[in-house]
Amino acid sequence: KNQVEQSPQSLIILEGKNCTLQCNYTVSPFSNLRWYKQDTGRGPVSLTIMTFSENTKSNGRYTATLDADTKQSSLHITASQLSDSASYICVVSYGGSQGNLIFGKGTKLSVKP
Amino acid sequence: SQTIHQWPATLVQPVGSPLSLECTVEGTSNPNLYWYRQAAGRGLQLLFYSVGIGQISSEVPQNLSASRPQDRQFILSSKKLLLSDSGFYLCAGLRDRQGTQYFGPGTRLLVL
Numbered sequence: 001k002n003q004v005e006q007s008p009q010s011l012i013i014l015e016g017k018n019c020t021l022q023c024n025y026t027v028s029p030f031s032n033l034r035w036y037k038q039d040t041g042r043g044p045v046s047l048t049i050m051t052f053s054e055n056t057k058s059n060g061r062y063t064a065t066l067d068a069d070t071k072q073s074s075l076h077i078t079a080s081q082l083s084d085s086a087s088y089i090c091v092v093s094y095g096g097s098q099g100n101l102i103f104g105k106g107t108k109l110s111v112k113p
Numbered sequence: 114s115q116t117i118h119q120w121p122a123t124l125v126q127p128v129g130s131p132l133s134l135e136c137t138v139e140g141t142s143n144p145n146l147y148w149y150r151q152a153a154g155r156g157l158q159l160l161f162y163s164v165g166i167g168q169i170s171s172e173v174p175q176n177l178s179a180s181r182p183q184d185r186q187f188i189l190s191s192k193k194l195l196l197s198d199s200g201f202y203l204c205a206g207l208r209d210r211q212g213t214q215y216f217g218p219g220t221r222l223l224v225l
Contacts, residue, residue: 046213089157
Protein backbone atom coordinates (compact mmCIF):
# COMPACT_ATOMS: atom_id res chain seq x y z
CA LYS A 1 0.00 0.00 0.00
CA ASN A 2 1.34 3.43 -0.95
CA GLN A 3 1.87 5.46 2.21
CA VAL A 4 3.70 8.54 3.42
CA GLU A 5 4.43 8.82 7.12
CA GLN A 6 5.75 11.98 8.74
CA SER A 7 7.27 12.51 12.14
CA PRO A 8 7.01 14.08 14.54
CA GLN A 9 3.35 14.98 14.38
CA SER A 10 4.12 18.30 16.05
CA LEU A 11 7.21 20.12 17.22
CA ILE A 12 7.91 23.19 19.32
CA ILE A 13 11.29 24.91 19.12
CA LEU A 14 12.80 28.20 20.18
CA GLU A 15 13.55 30.90 17.65
CA GLY A 16 17.04 30.57 16.22
CA LYS A 17 17.28 26.81 16.79
CA ASN A 18 17.56 24.19 14.05
CA CYS A 19 15.17 21.32 13.53
CA THR A 20 14.71 18.29 11.30
CA LEU A 21 11.45 16.83 10.09
CA GLN A 22 11.19 13.26 8.82
CA CYS A 23 9.28 11.62 6.00
CA ASN A 24 9.19 7.87 5.32
CA TYR A 25 7.41 6.51 2.31
CA THR A 26 6.38 3.22 0.78
CA VAL A 27 5.43 4.39 -2.68
CA SER A 28 6.15 2.57 -5.89
CA PRO A 29 7.13 3.30 -8.57
CA PHE A 30 8.68 6.44 -7.10
CA SER A 31 8.64 9.55 -9.25
CA ASN A 32 9.60 12.46 -7.01
CA LEU A 33 9.22 13.86 -3.51
CA ARG A 34 8.21 17.36 -2.52
CA TRP A 35 8.08 19.31 0.69
CA TYR A 36 5.36 21.91 1.08
CA LYS A 37 4.88 24.58 3.73
CA GLN A 38 1.30 25.31 4.75
CA ASP A 39 0.55 28.32 6.90
CA THR A 40 -2.57 28.01 9.04
CA GLY A 41 -5.69 28.55 6.95
CA ARG A 42 -3.75 28.88 3.70
CA GLY A 43 -2.91 26.64 0.80
CA PRO A 44 0.41 24.74 0.74
CA VAL A 45 3.41 26.30 -0.99
CA SER A 46 6.15 24.22 -2.57
CA LEU A 47 9.57 24.36 -0.90
CA THR A 48 11.61 21.71 -2.68
CA ILE A 49 11.27 18.87 -5.13
CA MET A 50 13.65 15.93 -5.53
CA THR A 51 13.79 13.15 -8.05
CA PHE A 52 15.27 9.69 -7.57
CA SER A 53 18.81 10.79 -8.40
CA GLU A 54 18.92 13.84 -6.13
CA ASN A 55 20.21 13.51 -2.56
CA THR A 56 19.81 17.05 -1.35
CA LYS A 57 18.09 20.26 -2.33
CA SER A 58 18.21 23.63 -0.60
CA ASN A 59 15.87 26.59 -0.59
CA GLY A 60 17.25 29.31 1.65
CA ARG A 61 17.25 28.02 5.22
CA TYR A 62 15.42 24.86 4.16
CA THR A 63 17.44 21.81 3.13
CA ALA A 64 15.77 18.60 2.04
CA THR A 65 17.52 15.26 1.75
CA LEU A 66 16.41 12.08 0.05
CA ASP A 67 17.63 8.52 0.53
CA ALA A 68 15.90 6.52 -2.16
CA ASP A 69 17.35 3.25 -0.84
CA THR A 70 15.79 3.56 2.60
CA LYS A 71 12.85 5.59 1.25
CA GLN A 72 13.40 8.39 3.70
CA SER A 73 13.49 12.13 3.36
CA SER A 74 14.19 14.88 5.83
CA LEU A 75 13.63 18.62 5.88
CA HIS A 76 16.17 20.57 7.91
CA ILE A 77 15.38 24.12 8.96
CA THR A 78 18.32 26.24 10.00
CA ALA A 79 18.18 29.22 12.36
CA SER A 80 14.41 29.05 12.70
CA GLN A 81 12.28 32.18 12.59
CA LEU A 82 8.82 32.86 13.95
CA SER A 83 7.52 32.84 10.37
CA ASP A 84 8.59 29.20 10.04
CA SER A 85 5.62 28.25 12.22
CA ALA A 86 3.47 26.19 9.88
CA SER A 87 2.66 22.64 8.83
CA TYR A 88 5.22 20.94 6.63
CA ILE A 89 3.84 18.35 4.25
CA CYS A 90 5.76 15.63 2.46
CA VAL A 91 4.26 14.59 -0.88
CA VAL A 92 5.39 11.65 -2.96
CA SER A 93 4.32 11.13 -6.54
CA TYR A 94 4.37 7.78 -8.27
CA GLY A 95 3.87 6.44 -11.74
CA GLY A 96 3.30 8.85 -14.57
CA SER A 97 -0.23 10.05 -13.97
CA GLN A 98 -0.84 13.61 -12.82
CA GLY A 99 -3.18 12.41 -10.13
CA ASN A 100 -0.79 9.98 -8.44
CA LEU A 101 0.18 11.90 -5.36
CA ILE A 102 0.34 10.67 -1.78
CA PHE A 103 0.29 13.36 0.90
CA GLY A 104 1.67 12.92 4.38
CA LYS A 105 -0.38 14.25 7.27
CA GLY A 106 2.23 16.90 7.94
CA THR A 107 4.33 18.04 10.87
CA LYS A 108 3.05 21.08 12.72
CA LEU A 109 5.99 23.27 13.70
CA SER A 110 5.69 26.04 16.26
CA VAL A 111 8.59 28.44 16.67
CA LYS A 112 8.47 30.33 19.97
CA PRO A 113 10.33 33.56 20.80
CA SER B 114 2.64 34.12 -12.64
CA GLN B 115 -0.07 31.57 -12.09
CA THR B 116 -2.64 32.35 -9.40
CA ILE B 117 -5.53 30.31 -8.02
CA HIS B 118 -8.58 32.13 -6.67
CA GLN B 119 -11.14 30.45 -4.46
CA TRP B 120 -14.30 31.65 -2.80
CA PRO B 121 -15.82 31.86 -0.38
CA ALA B 122 -13.07 31.72 2.25
CA THR B 123 -15.42 30.32 4.87
CA LEU B 124 -18.81 28.70 4.56
CA VAL B 125 -21.25 27.34 7.12
CA GLN B 126 -24.03 25.19 5.66
CA PRO B 127 -26.79 23.00 7.14
CA VAL B 128 -26.88 19.28 6.49
CA GLY B 129 -28.82 18.51 3.33
CA SER B 130 -28.17 21.86 1.67
CA PRO B 131 -26.45 22.18 -1.72
CA LEU B 132 -22.86 23.32 -2.21
CA SER B 133 -20.98 25.15 -4.92
CA LEU B 134 -17.34 26.11 -4.48
CA GLU B 135 -15.62 27.96 -7.27
CA CYS B 136 -12.01 27.96 -8.32
CA THR B 137 -10.58 30.17 -11.04
CA VAL B 138 -7.08 30.37 -12.45
CA GLU B 139 -5.19 33.25 -13.97
CA GLY B 140 -1.79 33.50 -15.59
CA THR B 141 -1.99 30.28 -17.59
CA SER B 142 -4.15 28.51 -20.14
CA ASN B 143 -5.43 24.92 -20.26
CA PRO B 144 -4.14 24.13 -16.77
CA ASN B 145 -4.50 20.79 -15.01
CA LEU B 146 -6.67 21.52 -11.98
CA TYR B 147 -7.28 19.63 -8.77
CA TRP B 148 -9.70 19.66 -5.83
CA TYR B 149 -8.40 18.47 -2.45
CA ARG B 150 -10.03 18.12 0.94
CA GLN B 151 -8.07 18.43 4.16
CA ALA B 152 -9.93 17.16 7.21
CA ALA B 153 -8.78 18.17 10.68
CA GLY B 154 -5.65 16.23 11.66
CA ARG B 155 -5.46 14.44 8.34
CA GLY B 156 -3.50 14.82 5.14
CA LEU B 157 -4.70 16.24 1.88
CA GLN B 158 -7.01 13.94 -0.01
CA LEU B 159 -7.32 14.29 -3.77
CA LEU B 160 -10.99 14.45 -4.75
CA PHE B 161 -11.01 15.34 -8.45
CA TYR B 162 -8.65 16.42 -11.15
CA SER B 163 -9.25 17.82 -14.61
CA VAL B 164 -6.98 18.03 -17.64
CA GLY B 165 -9.37 20.17 -19.67
CA ILE B 166 -12.88 21.49 -20.24
CA GLY B 167 -15.47 18.86 -19.45
CA GLN B 168 -12.84 16.31 -18.40
CA ILE B 169 -13.13 15.20 -14.78
CA SER B 170 -11.47 12.29 -13.01
CA SER B 171 -12.77 11.24 -9.62
CA GLU B 172 -10.34 9.73 -7.15
CA VAL B 173 -12.71 8.59 -4.45
CA PRO B 174 -16.41 7.78 -4.38
CA GLN B 175 -18.24 10.45 -2.43
CA ASN B 176 -21.08 12.85 -2.05
CA LEU B 177 -19.37 15.48 -4.19
CA SER B 178 -19.06 16.21 -7.89
CA ALA B 179 -16.90 18.50 -9.98
CA SER B 180 -17.29 20.34 -13.26
CA ARG B 181 -14.98 22.22 -15.62
CA PRO B 182 -17.28 24.52 -17.62
CA GLN B 183 -14.46 26.80 -18.78
CA ASP B 184 -10.72 26.45 -19.26
CA ARG B 185 -9.89 28.41 -16.12
CA GLN B 186 -12.87 27.46 -13.96
CA PHE B 187 -13.24 24.40 -11.75
CA ILE B 188 -16.34 23.93 -9.60
CA LEU B 189 -16.94 21.58 -6.69
CA SER B 190 -20.58 20.79 -5.95
CA SER B 191 -22.90 18.74 -3.85
CA LYS B 192 -26.68 18.30 -4.02
CA LYS B 193 -27.01 17.44 -0.31
CA LEU B 194 -24.22 18.08 2.17
CA LEU B 195 -23.33 15.58 4.88
CA LEU B 196 -21.68 16.30 8.22
CA SER B 197 -18.63 14.41 6.97
CA ASP B 198 -18.21 16.92 4.14
CA SER B 199 -16.82 19.45 6.61
CA GLY B 200 -13.20 20.31 5.94
CA PHE B 201 -10.77 22.60 4.24
CA TYR B 202 -11.13 22.50 0.45
CA LEU B 203 -8.18 23.42 -1.69
CA CYS B 204 -8.01 23.99 -5.41
CA ALA B 205 -4.64 23.50 -7.09
CA GLY B 206 -3.07 23.89 -10.49
CA LEU B 207 -0.09 22.21 -12.03
CA ARG B 208 2.98 24.43 -12.08
CA ASP B 209 5.50 22.37 -14.00
CA ARG B 210 6.13 19.08 -15.76
CA GLN B 211 7.55 17.60 -12.58
CA GLY B 212 4.11 17.84 -11.04
CA THR B 213 4.65 20.65 -8.57
CA GLN B 214 1.32 22.21 -7.69
CA TYR B 215 0.36 25.71 -6.67
CA PHE B 216 -2.58 26.01 -4.33
CA GLY B 217 -5.38 28.48 -3.82
CA PRO B 218 -6.17 30.03 -0.42
CA GLY B 219 -8.77 27.36 0.37
CA THR B 220 -12.38 27.32 1.56
CA ARG B 221 -13.20 26.22 5.06
CA LEU B 222 -16.55 24.42 5.03
CA LEU B 223 -18.46 23.62 8.19
CA VAL B 224 -21.58 21.49 7.85
CA LEU B 225 -23.90 21.64 10.85
